[in-house]
Amino acid sequence: MMRCRRATRWMVTALDGELPARRRRALDGHVARCPACRHEMATTAAVLQGVGGLATSSEVPGRLEQATFRRVRLLAAAEAERAATRAWWMRLRLPALGFATAVVATVAVGLMRGSGERPLAPRPGDGGRRVVAQAPTKDKPPLVASRERGGPQATATVPAEPPPELAAAPELFVDLPLLRNMEKLEHFETIRTTTLDDGEEQSNG
Amino acid sequence: MATVHADEPAPESAERPREAPAESAPDAGSGFAAAAADPDVALMLRCQSGEEAAFQDLFRKFSPRVLQFARRFVGSEARAEEVTQDVFVQVFRFRHRYRPQSRFSTWLYTIATNLCLNEVRRPERHLRVDLWNRRDGEERPEGPPLPDPAAVTPEEGAAARQLGQRLEALVAELPPKQRAALLLSRVDGLAYRDVAEALGSTEGAVKALLFRATQTLKRGLRDYL
């Protein structure tokens, strides 16, 4: 004989049509005999019906659609670029590439052995002066020279293979500061000829 | 939602219409057969082939539902739109991972649920503006109120709307996984198996989530029942 506690736990599943037939029969039999569970079942049904009546969809603004399609187009463009690059590699005469790499490696090893110095170690007596130009290492693509500059404005190395987002729209990032100030630049002359109060102008003295 | 009398049998309309499980499609092991049975699968297969129009069709069909789903997890309209956009960008980015053996909507809601649950876990989330406690004069976030087809009098219609708002607020207060299970099952009509897949869980866990969610809602709606 089913207990009320189990019957209560089965009600939601039964009302969702997911209770196996045998259990559903047992539940229906119990509910028919138990007024409290009959009330509980009706209450549960009402709540679930109310939830089912909640809005299922929202109107999608046009800007959301356009922005999504634009992002997806950028993604697709980036994927196509990467695929084209891989195709280039496949068509390339690898022996020629291997020869060029071998020549460079041989010369590099020969030069380094000749001088007896390590590429990135500071020379003794130099006062810790850094050697900033890096020779190609096995962790980096051998055909790309580092663009790192020395001194206080040293910047991170630009990757040989830019991320897809960057590769898809490089001009966006070249012109990023311009885009951030776009409104000012569009109305540049108008803004320049805008007059300030005497107090504001004098404070710039 | 009408007042329920204790001795009445559970109304049959409480049984929810829901999507048939994916496995009921004939010969669901074949992508072509699945596509024939489910037009969304066909669209997704075309999307995998690089067809932009297929992706746009999927977006237009499902974005209203995803947006409404997202709105019940995030703190602002703008963020709900951003999450919706992220969902479909992920659909495109990972389109080759989709297998036609499972329903497209299940796969879509898996992505949506993951992103919404991630959203709930964001620290900034705690500063959310409650979408469902509308200030005077603000437009209803869920759009213009729908007339209650069962309402006989204007008073009943108003009461039903008030109840709906109360219900929305209670749903918004549910723990995220309970909320997701309830919405996927009752609002979006996914079968338990598909809800489990979307949540990365089991059917048994889904049943437990739904039971706890319903108990909470019943307590919160005591004055209306």
Place this chain on the structure above:
Amino acid sequence: MKRLGIVALLTAVLAAPVVRAQQPRPWHQLSPDEQRRAWENYRRYQQLPEHKQRSLEERYQRFQAMPPQDRDRLRQNYETYRGFDPGQRQEFGQKYRRWKSGQH
């Protein structure tokens, strides 16, 4: 240092035809300075909130849709703006805020 320079030069000389052959992407049509700037700006862009990223993408689309003379005008204005000394920049900022308040 000199030997490393020779290595770098050899690398560039021997690899150049291969690099040119293998790199048809627009990224590599940028000058090294442009690539550096793009990379640094990309890293800053990644730190921005998503809604600001989208705003910039929309501005980029609008910028690309402009006639070439309008794009040149904006670039020229930007170069002028960059040439401002701190006092001029401050004044321009005040005028911008004054102008902006007059727009509403």
